[in-house]
Amino acid sequence: MALTKVNTGGIAADAVDNTILKLDDNFDFTGSNTFSGVTRSSVGQSIVPEFIDNVFLASNTASSVELQNCFSTTYSVYRLIGIVGGRFAGQSNVRFTFLTGTNTAETSGQFGTSRIHDDSSASGHIPHVDTSFVTIIGNQASTGASIVDMHIYMQSAATQILGMSGYHDQNSDRGFAAFGFKSNQSTAKTGFKITANVAGNLSVVNFSVYGIRIRQNANSKMLGSYS
């Protein structure tokens, strides 16, 4: 619907404190605010995550899931949050791979580690040196799914991933994985792919991507370099 201009003189004082709403004023809202759309900042420097998209995969229907074209220069930081299943047929780790260009999976460049601990005192360390993927979940039981909450920081010549996931393994032990990775690939990321570390169909995946307009330089990239 086209916007209609209303003459200021035609706006009557409202019922609260006999004031007139001026859109360039600052307001302290005391009631609840309900938005049917997305809360957005047009000026950058905002820590508010803006919803980009969600991908939902029904359990045991596909061997991997991809969300394409979800990363762009609009945002410098992304938050990915939701539930991610591993291999449907048995325990597995879960891998996250960036897509670049025309949504082609990256083949190298990830450096970092996943640390895995559970309530039976078992622990694991999955180091990655120049791998095509990063491990975001360790030892997820079959038919189940982990909570995953991770951030991706787009830098000028690198990408950094920090995150955590909570898992329930095949022996009914509960634990978590904490992971941190840095990619030395400067090619712009366009999306991501999720697979298990062993072959087979995935369990349910319901994963959402949010963008955050944290800007530290003119190119909307986080400062810092991998070198």
Place this chain on the structure above:
Amino acid sequence: MSYSVDNKTKIATYNSVEYSPKYVKKVGSEPTFVALTEEECKEEKKKADEIPIYELERLREKRNALLAKTDWMSLPDAPKMSDAWKKYRQDLRDITKTYKSMQDKGFAFPEEPKG
């Protein structure tokens, strides 16, 4: 090396083994099932070959955690370890001689001695 795709189900067949499709969503579009390429089938086959290695690693992780819980018993200033505990720890060490995965039929870690 043969590769084919069932265009209806999007299931790829590579070397007589069937591979499920991938699930692809472009932002703002409806998701679709896409058949794996021949290269992707090769990657899946490689991952299938690695299942026994992964399963054995998981078994060792759990076994090592159980051993670590009783490591203090072997310290010089700890009370002398009983034969039952010695046997328990040796059975843990030997478990990979019998089992290669915690999913193997009949698999169970040895029970801790009482007392």
